[in-house]
Amino acid sequence: DVQLVETGGGLIQPGGSLRLSCAASGFTVSNNYMTWVRQAPGKGLEWVSVIHSGGSTYYADSVKGRFTISRDNPKNTLYLQMNSLRVDDTAVYYCARGHYIHTSGFQPAPSNAFDMWGQGTMVTVSS
Amino acid sequence: DIQMTQSPSSLSASVGDRVTITCRASQSINNYLNWYQQKPGEAPKVLIYAASSLQSGVPSRFSGSGSGTDFTLTISSLQPEDFATYYCQQGNSFPFTFGPGTKVDIK
Numbered sequence: 001d002v003q004l005v006e007t008g009g010g011l012i013q014p015g016g017s018l019r020l021s022c023a024a025s026g027f028t029v030s031n032n033y034m035t036w037v038r039q040a041p042g043k044g045l046e047w048v049s050v051i052h053s054g055g056s057t058y059y060a061d062s063v064k065g066r067f068t069i070s071r072d073n074p075k076n077t078l079y080l081q082m083n084s085l086r087v088d089d090t091a092v093y094y095c096a097r098g099h100y101i102h103t104s105g106f107q108p109a110p111s112n113a114f115d116m117w118g119q120g121t122m123v124t125v126s127s
Numbered sequence: 128d129i130q131m132t133q134s135p136s137s138l139s140a141s142v143g144d145r146v147t148i149t150c151r152a153s154q155s156i157n158n159y160l161n162w163y164q165q166k167p168g169e170a171p172k173v174l175i176y177a178a179s180s181l182q183s184g185v186p187s188r189f190s191g192s193g194s195g196t197d198f199t200l201t202i203s204s205l206q207p208e209d210f211a212t213y214y215c216q217q218g219n220s221f222p223f224t225f226g227p228g229t230k231v232d233i234k
Contacts, residue, residue: 037171044226044227045165045171045214045216045225045228046225047216047223047225050223060222094170096170099173099176099182101176101177101180111159111176112159112161112223113173113177113182114161114173115173115176115182117170119170
C-alpha cells in the first residue's frame with residue numbers, strides 16, 4: 001500500500017526543538033521530491049519546505065534558519081527538524097509527495113503539485 | 128515572493144449548480160498552478176495540476192483553466208461530496224505559496 005505516516009508532533013515550549021518523521025511505504029522517498037506543508041488551527045495551508053531527489057532543499061521565509069528538511073534513505077523516511085520553535089509554529093504538519101507529469105518519450109517532469117499526503121501530526125508550541 | 132489570492136472566500140451553492148472559483152497570482156506563474164480540495168479533518172487532495180490537467184481518479188466535473196496570472200477552477204455540477212474548501216497553489220518559484228482558500232457550503 002502506498003502511504004505516508006507522520007509522527008513526532010506534540011506539545012513543546014517556545015524556544016524548544018522537535019523532529020517530525022514521515023515514513024513512506026509503497027514508493028521510494030529518495031526518488032521523489034518531498035514537501036512539508038502546515039496548517040494552523042482554523043487557517044489555510046502554508047508551504048514549509050521541499051527536498052528534491054538530488055538533495056537540494058528550499059524553505060519558506062518564516063522557517064528559514066530554524067527548520068531543516070532531510071531524509072534517511074535506508075529508512076525511507078522524511079524528516080523535519082524544527083528548532084527555536086515559536087507560538088506561531090503551532091499547526092498540523094503534513095508531509096506530501098511531489099507529482100510528476102509523464103509524457104511518452106520524455107523524462108517525467110515535476111509539476112510541483114503534491115499528489116500523496118500523510119494524515120498530519122499536530123505541533124503545539126505553548127508555555 | 129509570489130502572492131496568491133482567491134475569490135470568493137466563500138460561497139453557498141446547491142447540488143447541481145455550476146461553481147467557479149478564481150485564483151490570481153501577483154506575477155506570472157506560467158501554468159504552474161495546482162488546485163486542492165480539503166474536507167474538515169482530512170489532508171488536502173490534488174484535483175488539478177499544471178492549471179488544467181485532471182489528476183488521476185478525480186471526477187471529470189472538475190476542470191481548470193488559465194495561464195500567466197489568472198486561473199479558474201470549475202465544478203460543472205456540484206455534488207454532495209464536493210462541499211469542502213478549495214486552495215490554489217503556485218509551483219512556479221520558491222517559496223511555493225497557497226491561496227487563502229474558498230469554502231463551498233450548502234445553500
